[in-house]
Amino acid sequence: MATTTPMGTPRTGETPASDAFEIVPVRHWGRWISAVAAVAALAGLVGSLAKNGNLHWDVVGHYLFAGLIFDGLATTLWLTVAAMTLGLVLGTLVAVMRLSDDPVLYGLSSLFVWLFRGTPLLVQIIFWGYAGALYQHVMVGIPFTGVTFFQADTNTLLTPAVAALLALGLNEAAYASEIVRAGIRSVDTGQTEAAHSLGMRPALTMRRIVLPQAMRVIIPPLGNETINMLKMTALVSVIAAHDLMSNIQDVYGQNYQVIPMLVVASLWYLALVSVLSVPQAWLERRYGRGTARGAAVSPLRRLCAGSLTALRSRTQKEAGR
């Protein structure tokens, strides 16, 4: 039998109709085997932890929802939010200064980044915690005149919580400034030129045109920074700022249940970090507007997608028979 294609070239041979073909998707046998192995290994690990008497699950259960722990959690949370806000606002300012033509602004901002990125965070936290030993009083006035507008004892002003906030916020500003700077530089210069040619001034151009586009590049690393910050707050336990870790240390300092208390801390840090990924995904979608990859798929869906499509194609095939 001879058939003629629309191109006009005759084709010979027994060609079945196109819908008679069965499409066989690639079978990912390796994936199924590795999934079973991974689940078995994880189950074994969890089982051995559950049976381990040294873990004292009763202690974990007792302290997991204790009032002292919630007090610490509250401090950890507001410290994270406040330090990130301070870091981001100051960091954006530093980033804009570093991109400025003004040599004074550029010099000052570079010095700031150099100093706060170049010394360990732990050192900065202890430094702010003991700043009272450097200056006993804080005074605002006109030098050499004796005129004083404001005067206070450093230790009443710089409580452990304020010292922790300053240390974390200033350190974060140095890192955030580099992230924001990279984001700003990722925006095409044509955007700035277009804004300028419409009569927009540099500050307005930055706020309305450049920063919203830079956000797309800025948000993922900033999500990282936020998660990091949440965990970095544990360091302020060295100046007894009463965050989650400080309180955990207070407890195991008395009952010597170090491991169970660290499990309590880890569970809470993990829970908070998980919650934090939600706003990040939302922000990424918001600032992804107008780009092809704007509508992102949620990670959970992605995880399920592989096995689901495999199952679906199988059931469809069976239904077809």
Added chain:
Amino acid sequence: MNAPMVHAEGVRKHFGKLQVLKGIDLTVERGQVCCLLGPSGSGKSTFLRCINHLEKIDGGRLSVDGEPVGHRPQGTRLHELREREVAARRRDIGMVFQRFNLFPHMTALENVMEAPVKVAGAARDQARDEARALLDQVGLADREGHYPAELSGGQQQRVAIARALAMKPKLMLFDEPTSALDPELVGDVLDVMRRLADDGMTMVVVTHEIGFAREVGDLAVFMDEGVVVESGDPRRVLAAPEQERTRAFLSKVL
């Protein structure tokens, strides 16, 4: 008020050691359409960008509507303008870029509304109505909610023209507006520009569209290696060029 819209005398510009403009003399009267032609690297785009101060000139004089670009004359001195003053001058000069440069995070309508609302301080409702009218004028009334990435090159360029017109400029600058477009989309953009010219807009157009220059242009300026080689009525310059360099260029592009 009788000053020409654009007046250049011996305009010079260099990038590092490379001299891009070697003394440009040019006058564009009100309502004229001036087409800048020439091979790439001849300095025509640089000169266009000097007109709205995206590039600073290094020598000579350049004025728009009687006012020196980037300077405020005071006695015998020219004071360099501050950013705020430069921005204020640019409001009256529309610019359309080769690569469109639409704001990708805003819809077509938001792109057109942005400057009237944020720069001119227009009321949002009024700006929206005017923006819609402008999009309608460039044939894109049904695309107002689309983001630039969802529009074709020709549509993006027409939105860019509407965006520039939203500030009610007295002068429009076009930097190779059709060079980044697929051939079948060029016509729509040129039609919009032709209508704009018919409405009496003063335009300076850097282009390789010889047909457009001949039909719409009032003045054709042929540039090469940073100088004006030949200028005048497009019908004469393009049909019977006097200079050998013009002839050589035209024989290549026609």
